[in-house]
Amino acid sequence: MxxxxxxxxxxxxxxxxxxxxxxxxxxxxxxxxxxxxxxxxxxxxxxxxxxxxxxxxxxxxxxxxxGVFFDPVADDLDDALSGAQIKWVAIPDDSPIAAITNRAATSAGSVTIQSTTAAHNHRRTTTG
CATH class of the missing domain: 3.30.1120 (Arylsulfatase, C-terminal domain)
Incomplete structure (x- = not known):
């Protein structure tokens, strides 16, 4: 140039x-x-x-x-989640929440945040 x-x-x-x-x-x-x-x-x-x-x-x-407004996205999922603390829990088939499905087409997800006083279940659904 x-x-x-x-x-x-x-x-x-x-x-x-x-x-x-x-x-x-x-x-x-x-x-x-x-x-x-x-x-x-x-x-x-x-x-x-x-x-x-x-x-x-x-x-x-x-x-x-x-690039003032640009915030790069990690190319690797391992990099994106490097600071996250995630605990995967198996859900029994007879659990009331077992019937809830997370479909990729609707971007549905479920996250539970546990505080020192109580557990709060937050469900987020976005369609696009």
Whole structure:
């Protein structure tokens, strides 16, 4: 990736970013703070205007690229549950809760949280 910066007298600054796989991304920052963003499929063709952004919009886009709002999800279930304390309990067939099924299609789940005073059963069902 190559970045070219050009001063545009009376207008502002232009940044052209050329990608190795092809395409040119151009940002023109105007003296009034607005940004115009263009894309060209190659460096020889005319670029197509994608959008105009305010300074605040540009800051938000930069935060997204920087990963400010991104919270990675563990690729491995073992990593995701590394701090969890889970105790699996066998439920007898004649138990009243044995008839309750956890179907993947409805994302139903059952979690019991035991405190020092009592056990509370929380059932969560989401459909999607």
């Amino acid at each position: 190559k970045v070219f910066e050009t001063h545009l007298p009376g207008v502002g600054q232009r940044y052209r970013i050329s990608f190795p796989d092809g395409g040119t991304f151009t940002i023109v920052i105007h003296n009034d703070g607005s940004r115009r963003v263009f894309w060209g499929s190659d460096s020889d063709s005319d670029s197509e205007k994608l959008f105009t952004a305010t300074e605040r919009d540009a800051q938000k886009i930069a935060e997204i690229f920087e």
